[in-house]
Amino acid sequence: MPLTEERRRCWRIVAALALFLVVATLITLVVVNWLDWSKKPGVTELVGMLVGASAVIGSGITLGTWALRRRPPPAAPTNTMITEAKAALANLVQQRWNEEARIRALDDPQPIPVAWQLTGKRALMDHPHLIAEEELSFSGNAADLHVLAGQFRALRCRRLIITGGPGTGKTTLALQLLLELLATRSSSEPVPVMLSIAGWDTSRYRRLDAWLAAQLAITYPTLRAAEYGGDTTPRTLTAHGHILPILDGLDELPAPARAQVVTALNESLTENDQLILTSRTTEFSAAVQAAGDVVTGAAVIAPVALTPPVAAAYLRTCLPPTPGHDWEPALEAIGSGTAPALAAVTATPLGLSLIRMVYILPNADPAPLLGPLGQDPKALRRHLLDHLIDALIRARPPTTDPGDPSDPFLPRRSWDPGQARVWLSHVARALTRHHTRDLSWWTIARYTTSPAQRRLLRAMVAIIVGLVIALICFVVMAVPYRKALNSGVLVGVQFGFIAWIWTWLKASSWFDEVPGFTDRWLAPFRFRSIVRALGLGIVVVSFVTLLGFVIYKVASTSMPEWVLELELLTPVQLLGVAGGCAIISSVWVRQMERPAPLTSSTSASSTWRADRKLTLARIRAAASIFGILTALSGAGIVFLLSGKITGDAFKQGLALGIVGGFFGGFVGGLVSGHHRAWLACTVTLLAQRRLPYRLLPFLDDMHRLGLLRAVGPLYQFRHAELHDHLAADPPGGAS
Numbered sequence: 056m057p058l059t060e061e062r063r064r065c066w067r068i069v070a071a072l073a074l075f076l077v078v079a080t081l082i083t084l085v086v087v088n089w090l091d092w093s094k095k096p097g098v099t100e101l102v103g104m105l106v107g108a109s110a111v112i113g114s115g116i117t118l119g120t121w122a123l124r125r126r127p128p129p130a131a132p133t134n135t136m137i138t139e140a141k142a143a144l145a146n147l148v149q150q151r152w153n154e155e156a157r158i159r160a161l162d163d164p165q166p167i168p169v170a171w172q173l174t175g176k177r178a179l180m181d182h183p184h185l186i187a188e189e190e191l192s193f194s195g196n197a198a199d200l201h202v203l204a205g206q207f208r209a210l211r212c213r214r215l216i217i218t219g220g221p222g223t224g225k226t227t228l229a230l231q232l233l234l235e236l237l238a239t240r241s242s243s244e245p246v247p248v249m250l251s252i253a254g255w256d257t258s259r260y261r262r263l264d265a266w267l268a269a270q271l272a273i274t275y276p277t278l279r280a281a282e283y284g285g286d287t288t289p290r291t292l293t294a295h296g297h298i299l300p301i302l303d304g305l306d307e308l309p310a311p312a313r314a315q316v317v318t319a320l321n322e323s324l325t326e327n328d329q330l331i332l333t334s335r336t337t338e339f340s341a342a343v344q345a346a347g348d349v350v351t352g353a354a355v356i357a358p359v360a361l362t363p364p365v366a367a368a369y370l371r372t373c374l375p376p377t378p379g380h381d382w383e384p385a386l387e388a389i390g391s392g393t394a395p396a397l398a399a400v401t402a403t404p405l406g407l408s409l410i411r412m413v414y415i416l417p418n419a420d421p422a423p424l425l426g427p428l429g430q431d432p433k434a435l436r437r438h439l440l441d442h443l444i445d446a447l448i449r450a451r452p453p454t455t456d457p458g459d460p461s462d463p464f465l466p467r468r469s470w471d472p473g474q475a476r477v478w479l480s481h482v483a484r485a486l487t488r489h490h491t492r493d494l495s496w497w498t499i500a501r502y503t504t505s506p507a508q509r510r511l512l513r514a515m516v517a518i519i520v521g522l523v524i525a526l527i528c529f530v531v532m533a534v535p536y537r538k539a540l541n542s543g544v545l546v547g548v549q550f551g552f553i554a555w556i557w558t559w560l561k562a563s564s565w566f567d568e569v570p571g572f573t574d575r576w577l578a579p580f581r582f583r584s585i586v587r588a589l590g591l592g593i594v595v596v597s598f599v600t601l602l603g604f605v606i607y608k609v610a611s612t613s614m615p616e617w618v619l620e621l622e623l624l625t626p627v628q629l630l631g632v633a634g635g636c637a638i639i640s641s642v643w644v645r646q647m648e649r650p651a652p653l654t655s656s657t658s659a660s661s662t663w664r665a666d667r668k669l670t671l672a673r674i675r676a677a678a679s680i681f682g683i684l685t686a687l688s689g690a691g692i693v694f695l696l697s698g699k700i701t702g703d704a705f706k707q708g709l710a711l712g713i714v715g716g717f718f719g720g721f722v723g724g725l726v727s728g729h730h731r732a733w734l735a736c737t738v739t740l741l742a743q744r745r746l747p748y749r750l751l752p753f754l755d756d757m758h759r760l761g762l763l764r765a766v767g768p769l770y771q772f773r774h775a776e777l778h779d780h781l782a783a784d785p786p787g788g789a790s
Contacts, residue, residue, distance in 0.1 A: 136282070136283050137283075137288070138242070140292065147277065149237045152233055164373060166231065167224065167227075168196055168361075169404055171203065173193050173355065176357075179340055180353070181352055187209065187354075201239070207232065207331075212326070212351075214350065216355040217229055217356055221405070221776055222403040222405025247331075248300060249301040250303070252304055252332070253493055255316060255319075261323075264290075268293045278292070301332075302331070314346040317342050363390050363402075366398075370410065380420045385421040385425060388425055416450045451760055453468055468753075480784035482746070485502040485503045486778070492771050497570055497733075500735040500736050520721060521551045524551050524722060554721075557726050564731075565731045571728070659765070659768045660751055663733060670730075670734060677727060
């Protein structure tokens with residue numbers, strides 16, 4: 056242990072001893088002066104001595120665990136752990152993106168034959184001798200991925216920038232390269248991982264490896280399992296060059312941020328660091344110019360426009376041998392160029408995909424493509440985007456057996472195309488307002504509401520919780536015992552007010568929280584943590600019990616009769632019990648709230664279920680702690696006042712236990728901890744009708760239909776053009 060840490064520990068021990076002596080002295084003075092020692096000690100004096108001793112012991116435990124605490128540095132993962140972590144990560148990445156490739160039908164019936172070559176804009180690329188050991192060359196076809204992957208591996212630093220216009224297949228090529236590099240990867244090579252670069256905040260993560268580590272920990276939490284080295288494994292993988300980042304969508308960042316990313320990349324990349332980056336050509340050119348530098352050692356490639364004969368041949372292979380409609384006029388018009396708009400749209404992979412999904416997949420008549428639409432490229436593109444959602448939903452009916460593994464890419468439910476477009480448009484507008492293309496369910500509450508609406512939701516939740524708790528307390532305390540109406544009203548008002556204030560204060564952070572995980576609600580405690588929690592709980596309960604006893608002594612001798620009828624002692628004691636329970640349950644919650652070692656990569660549904668499970672576990676834990684301790688304390692309070700165990704003591708203790716259980720479960724479980732994203736999203740979906748209440752099943756089916764793509768627990772629109780098109784819809788519905 057370093058000398059500075061040893062000195063700090065010594066000072067903590069000295070301070071703890073001093074505080075313990077002060078606290079013990081004060082407790083002793085209170086007990087000695089307020090108890091009646093002029094006669095033989097009775098039950099009241101014995102209970103007072105017990106409470107005082109509990110307060111002294113609890114203070115000693117709390118101060119002792121604080122003074123003796125140690126924080127050993129985390130151990131670095133071993134080489135064997137790193138090798139196993141890389142193998143596990145490679146399997147997870149391949150599993151995820153193979154599924155995405157099948158949903159996007161990248162190989163059905165064959166890849167779109169887009170040709171790629173080095174960009175003709177030399178200002179976007181570094182000196183050739185810094186990019187390749189020998190003569191720099193890079194050209195190939197997306198249908199021959201092994202050639203492109205070989206050329207990438209032959210680059211000196213293995214850095215590649217994929218540029219092109221909208222819909223030219225940049226992301227598709229990056230995905231195809233990822234799968235090819237994974238399939239032919241040796242154990243010594245880094246693991247390619249595809250991420251959206253739109254989430255990189257260079258002001259928070261100045262270096263690329265730090266941001267990559269944070270993304271890996273969220274997207275692939277398996278890496279944080281103990282068998283791979285724990286929480287430090289993602290940072291070790293990125294810091295030592297074991298990850299090949301494939302960063303998609305530089306153009307989706309604001310213009311100043313794009314230039315900052317280029318600068319941050321050059322500051323972060325070492326000689327052995329590899330990189331693949333995608334961006335639209337215009338935005339990448341502006342970023343390079345604003346940054347005053349290119350990406351060091353990176354080759355820059357651009358697509359070659361599809362020729363009309365190639366586009367017509369590809370569409371012909373997508374058609375069945377005997378189409379339901381006559382496609383020959385449309386295919387001839389594409390090949391000959393007699394329909395200018397049709398030829399322009401099919402010159403890009405996006406245009407070919409749209410025609411396939413809107414006309415070929417649902418077996419629609421292609422005659423409209425040869426009418427006025429065939430002469431206006433903008434009108435034709437709008438037409439295809441307008442009919443995309445309707446065509447996919449009608450062409451792919453929901454599966455009759457959701458558990459059948461033979462149809463994993465069919466939607467699970469039936470959706471109205473018009474309503475689906477309204478919902479997707481609302482999401483697209485919300486993402487556009489926040490300058491992002493990443494859709495995560497835990498940001499829905501923040502993205503789809505204004506600050507005023509969030510304040511209103513916060514107030515509504517707090518009021519409802521307060522009223523429910525007040526009503527439950529009154530019913531439990533007063534209805535069975537009509538003579539205890541005063542107690543019922545007082546306890547109900549008190550607990551309801553505490554619930555309202557507590558929920559109001561804590562709900563302000565719900566909209567900014569991320570999902571949490573837990574493996575089981577009875578999470579194992581660390582011995583030191585539970586001892587400290589129990590010590591703090593005993594201190595709070597004992598001190599407030601002494602305070603209530605003092606108030607009772609004063610009130611019984613000098614207070615008016617109407618004050619005594621309010622029975623002020625019980626509310627004071629309950630405050631102390633609530634404080635002690637809150638401290639104990641907060642430690643319990645901290646033990647539960649940790650990333651659980653998962654067996655596969657995370658998805659939106661898995662993070663939703665994990666955060667919901669954590670919330671319910673908190674409610675059960677808080678209800679158990681508050682219910683048991685409040686019941687015991689209630690019986691103890693009556694025993695303290697009456698000096699004997701009676702039926703009333705048992706009944707009062709049981710009633711208070713029920714009240715405490717409801718209070719702790721509904722309030723302590725809702726407001727404790729740091730992960731309530733599921734609560735925020737659920738409350739928002741219930742309060743507004745602009746999105747479906749079953750949001751996750753809807754997004755999952757839109758992903759299965761091919762309208763969205765999944766990037767770990769995030770969703771994005773499959774095509775940026777579709778995102779922009781829907782974002783332009785008026786709020787009332789589709790245009």
